[in-house]
Amino acid sequence: MAADQIAGMRAQVATACRILARQGLVSGILGHVSVRVDADRFLVRCRGPQEQGLLFTTPRDVRLLRFDGEAEPGEGVPDKYAPPNELPLHAETLRARPDAGAVVHAHPPAVVAADLAGVGLRPVVGAFNIPAARMAADGVPVYPRSVLIRRRDLAAEMLAAMGSRPVCVLRGHGLTAIGENVPQAVARALGVDELARLSLEVARSGGRPGPIPPEDLAELPDLGSAFNDALLWEHHVALLRHEGLDHA
Numbered sequence: 001m002a003a004d005q006i007a008g009m010r011a012q013v014a015t016a017c018r019i020l021a022r023q024g025l026v027s028g029i030l031g032h033v034s035v036r037v038d039a040d041r042f043l044v045r046c047r048g049p050q051e052q053g054l055l056f057t058t059p060r061d062v063r064l065l066r067f068d069g070e071a072e073p074g075e076g077v078p079d080k081y082a083p084p085n086e087l088p089l090h091a092e093t094l095r096a097r098p099d100a101g102a103v104v105h106a107h108p109p110a111v112v113a114a115d116l117a118g119v120g121l122r123p124v125v126g127a128f129n130i131p132a133a134r135m136a137a138d139g140v141p142v143y144p145r146s147v148l149i150r151r152r153d154l155a156a157e158m159l160a161a162m163g164s165r166p167v168c169v170l171r172g173h174g175l176t177a178i179g180e181n182v183p184q185a186v187a188r189a190l191g192v193d194e195l196a197r198l199s200l201e202v203a204r205s206g207g208r209p210g211p212i213p214p215e216d217l218a219e220l221p222d223l224g225s226a227f228n229d230a231l232l233w234e235h236h237v238a239l240l241r242h243e244g245l246d247h248a
Helices: 003-022 087-096 109-116 127-138 152-162 182-204 214-218 225-242
Strands: 032-036 041-045 062-066 102-106 167-170 174-179
Touching: 003 032, 003 041, 003 062, 003 102, 003 182, 003 225, 032 087, 032 182, 041 087, 087 102, 087 152, 087 174, 102 182, 109 174, 109 182, 127 182, 127 214, 152 167, 167 182, 174 182, 182 225
Parallel strands: none
Antiparallel strands: 032 041, 032 102, 041 062, 102 174, 167 174
């Protein structure tokens, strides 16, 4: 892959980290995003010598690694940039899921709280957020261990819980979301977070809604990635720009 293409992917991962932080899905230096480069390599958000947190991620913080965890020459890992402790979460997901071009690992408080409170992520809304409703209708699996996924065996456990789904709640921890590309993985993470926020708010208000009727679900179209993912991505990029948070 050409150097300019890799540079563009670095910038996209950095932007994804900033979007997730701005939307409250990650806090401080926790959470990371990765993207597949080719059969042997991937880019992942690392911690650098001037770490300032995910909201201030720059392309320099996104480093090129091999699937064995070793850095490509000149990438500065581990001399200057430390890969995430949960690197196996990314590497093993990209290895095991050919449909995964990108992986988001985030710590959304609402997702964690909803799961711990026993508030399941069901399709309680419809046209309010069609992608979230469709994800919930197909099921949002839960990995029941509150562990740091820092070994291949733990990543394998998470992937077994995740099955063929694009998202997985990690109990007492956060979530993992995959996508064909970075915008899709981010959109899916945002959708799960919004569904969790709504479900918690309904539960706090004393509501106990059931899933929307099957006939209503059947009326919810898949509007496609150009609408569900790309437009949402551009909206959040514009918000970063408007607030002066677009990466350097």
